[in-house]
Amino acid sequence: MNFKDTKIAFSYKSNLEIKKSFYLFRLLSMGSLSKIGRKVLRLMIYLNFPVNYLIKKTIYPQFCAGTDFTETKKTAIKLNTYNLSSVLDYSTEAHSNEEEFEQSFEQCLKVMEESKTLAISDFIVFKPTSMGSIKLFEKISRNGYVSSEDTDEWNKIKERFKLIFDAAKAKQMKVLVDAEESWIQKAIDDLVFESMLIYNRDYTLIYNTIQAYRSDRLDYLKQIHQKFNGSRVKIGVKLVRGAYMQKENKRARELNYKSPICKNKFLTDESFNNSLKYIFKNINDFCLFIGSHNEKSNLLAVKLMQREKMENSTDKVWFSQLYGMSDNISFSLAKKGYNVAKLIPFGPVKEVIPYLMRRIEENTSISEQTNRELSLIRKEIIRRKKVNLN
Ligand SMILES: Cc1cc2nc3c(=O)[nH]c(=O)nc-3n(C[C@H](O)[C@H](O)[C@H](O)COP(=O)(O)OP(=O)(O)OC[C@H]3O[C@@H](n4cnc5c(N)ncnc54)[C@H](O)[C@@H]3O)c2cc1C
Known part of the structure; x- marks a missing residue:
């Protein structure tokens, strides 16, 4: 497995797109400049400056695929031709009232419907706090029970999960x-693992x-594994x-x-x-979806699959990276027939x-990864120039 083949990694990017990525990651790799940029951006948002255009032209296309499903599906369909699946994530955050929770819930069902209809993906994803109040999740986690005054609100959350x-x-x-x-x-965790006992029976x-x-x-x-032991539920x-x-x-410091x-x-x-x-040692009892940009961990997973004599394409194991990051891992694994x-x-x-x-912060703080991304993009630009010269 070779994660360094940039021809494979960036095969779906045009020369212009790859140049844009290069300038963006170069900016992000300059730690202090990126920090200042972040602060300026925050201030501009706070002061209600019209920053949407600026964002749409710079960082947005690197990490987001579109403003709505119609735009996004083009990317998903394109990735599909490279043997890559997509998990579409309608990425709104900071939900705080019933109307917003209901909207997220509806959106989640809509993404599911459209992903299935267009055969984009078999997966959908959601954030629990997009379906219910973070305060309630916190209270139940702390107390370990649902008080009578919270029962109705908690039942609504459970109902959304169930639907x-x-x-x-x-x-x-x-x-x-x-x-x-x-x-x-x-x-x-309690709600989701309990639901597995009901829903993970057939698949x-x-x-x-x-x-x-x-x-x-x-x-x-290990505890969860023990709890499920004997249930024949994956x-x-x-x-x-x-x-x-x-x-x-x-x-933790403050409290x-x-x-x-x-x-x-x-x-x-x-x-x-x-x-x-x-x-992997207990792979008969698990199905695994690995979300990581770490090359060593992805390689370890490949090695463990081989040790367990698993087919590359087994549906029991999925690899996943965020859009706009670590294409070298995603495209190389997909090329070898792994599920990505x-x-x-x-x-x-x-x-x-x-x-x-968060992407700006992460790519600034994890400089090792940003530098890796940058050096791969640079390598690909040089490679393409050489090919054009020959
Ligand atoms: C498909 C996908 C789904 C994801 N879903 C979720 C999710 O549901 N919830 C969630 O929280 N995150 C989620 N993430 C983000 C993920 O948790 C990591 O933040 C991100 O992927 C970076 O970790 P890494 O394994 O890719 O790579 P690496 O670059 O090897 O690891 C960076 C990570 O290591 C840890 N780390 C860094 N420095 C230290 C330190 N000093 N001490 C201790 N730990 C440290 C941090 O977790 C940091 O994010 C998801 C990521 C992907 C790709």
């Missing part, structure tokens, strides 16, 4: 449930997300490292409790890779700004 799972079952689709902050996660319909940067997650995975796991490290550590996050990157990597090893899905955020510019801000 999504029912709709997926009717269409033979699969549902990825995102993981969020640790202090709201228990309520989500693995539900995948819950495990964040390996939490030092307790490998033990938790456990769907979306394995990621975790996206809220700064927020988690900050809250004076031990951060749930691994002490350093090495320990997170170890936790992720050991979780992979555990799942690009997670494709879409939505109106104004609504995806929080997502784009």
Whole structure:
């Protein structure tokens, strides 16, 4: 497996697109400049400057595929011709009232319908806090029970989850449930793993997300495995490292409790890779969706598949990277016949700004990855120039 073949990695990008990506990643790789840019952008948004046009012309096309389904499906159909699947994610955030939860729920069903009709993907994804109040998830996670005053609101959330799972079952689709902050996660985990016992009987319909940067997650995975033992239900796991490290550590410091996050990157990597090893060792009981841009972890998964003598194309294992990132991994795996899905955020510019801000922050802080991205793009530009000269 070679993740360095840039001809494969960028085969779907035109010369112009690749140049745009180069300038963007070069800007992001300049840590302090990127930080200043982020602050200026935040200020402009705060002051209600009309920044949509600027964003749409710069960072948006790198990380988002369109403002609506019609625009986005073109990208998904194009990726399909390279043997890549897509998971469309209508990426609005910060939902806070019943009307917004209802809208997200409807949107989720619509994406499912359209993904199925156009055969874009068998997966859909949703964020639990787009379906219900973050405060309620937090309260139930803390107390461990639902108080009588919260019952109606909690039932509405459960009903939305159920209707999504029912709709997926009717269409033979699969549902990825995102993981969020640790202090709201228990309520989500309990609800989603319980639902698996109902819905994952005929096939693995539900995948819950495990964040390996939490030092307790490998033990938790083992506990869940034990709980399911004997049920003959497959456990769907979306394995990621975790996206809220700064927020988690900050809250732990402020409220004076031990951060749930691994002490350093090495320990997170170890936790992720050991979780992979555990799942593959017990692969008869699991279906796995790996969300990572880490080359070593992706290679480890490939090696573990080989050790278990699994076909590359087995539906039990999926690889996934975010749209606009790590195409070298996605396209190389897809070329070898592994199941790969690009997670494709879409939505109106104004609504995806929080997502784009996270991408800027992540690509600034994970400089190793940004530099890798930049050097691969540079290599491809040089390669194309040479081909044109010959
Ligand atoms: C398809 C897909 C779905 C995703 N879904 C979710 C989701 O539902 N919930 C979610 O939280 N995230 C999700 N993520 C984001 C993911 O958790 C990571 O933030 C991101 O992918 C970077 O990790 P990595 O494995 O790609 O690569 P790497 O670059 O190898 O790892 C970076 C990650 O390592 C961890 N890390 C970095 N520095 C330290 C440190 N000093 N100490 C401890 N740990 C450290 C952090 O988690 C950081 O994000 C998803 C990512 C993908 C690709």
